[in-house]
Amino acid sequence: MTHPAITELYFVRHAPVIKREEHLPPHDPPIKDGPFDLAPLKNRLPKHADWHISPLLRTRQTADLLMPDLVPGSVTFDDRLVEMSFGDWHDQPVSDVWTEIADGPRHNWSFIMPETQPPGGESFTSQYQRIGGWLNDKAALRANNPQIIITHAGVISAALGHILGLPPQRAIGISVKNFAVLHVNLMEPERATGAGGPWQMVSFG
Numbered sequence: 001m002t003h004p005a006i007t008e009l010y011f012v013r014h015a016p017v018i019k020r021e022e023h024l025p026p027h028d029p030p031i032k033d034g035p036f037d038l039a040p041l042k043n044r045l046p047k048h049a050d051w052h053i054s055p056l057l058r059t060r061q062t063a064d065l066l067m068p069d070l071v072p073g074s075v076t077f078d079d080r081l082v083e084m085s086f087g088d089w090h091d092q093p094v095s096d097v098w099t100e101i102a103d104g105p106r107h108n109w110s111f112i113m114p115e116t117q118p119p120g121g122e123s124f125t126s127q128y129q130r131i132g133g134w135l136n137d138k139a140a141l142r143a144n145n146p147q148i149i150i151t152h153a154g155v156i157s158a159a160l161g162h163i164l165g166l167p168p169q170r171a172i173g174i175s176v177k178n179f180a181v182l183h184v185n186l187m188e189p190e191r192a193t194g195a196g197g198p199w200q201m202v203s204f205g
Contacts, residue, residue, distance in 0.1 A: 009183070013152060024090055028057050028058070034065075083155065186200075
């Protein structure tokens with residue numbers, strides 16, 4: 001009996017961005033000027049992987065920093081990998097936004113509840129479902145080549161929550177630092193018939 005095929009996926013959060021103190025971030029800010037010590041990150045990631053990149057500016061700029069040394073085998077920009085939109089709250093003072101949500105239920109580890117939908121924006125619950133759909137699509141495809149996903153904190157929180165079977169209320173509290181890497185394995189689903197499902201978290205941080 002042969003072993004099932006395993007696909008490695010590496011979710012990478014983008015570089016720090018330019019934003020105003022005490023404000024929610026803009027919708028599509030650029031990354032800060034470096035220099036960044038990227039050697040430890042590059043050493044964790046495989047060369048010639050298939051890359052999936054959020055089309056927002058900060059993720060494209062982060063990918064540009066890494067591509068020359070890691071030499072992607074293919075590059076795809078995917079709208080499903082964008083960060084949750086704060087809609088009208090982007091680039092607004094935190095104190096102003098807080099007045100709109102202060103009377104609602106509170107979360108111990110997040111500014112908002114997963115079901116909170118900013119005006120003109122998206123809730124984390126919707127993002128969680130969106131990323132779950134993306135992961136399900138990846139699981140349905142045979143791809144033994146390593147996959148690198150350059151994306152955002154909310155996407156990585158949602159991905160880890162989906163893989164571990166956490167509800168959105170738990171997943172939204174997962175903290176993801178800039179340049180953090182979530183490394184997961186995907187077993188070909190038709191062979192993942194035992195306990196534990198097709199996904200395995202290898203490392204995070």
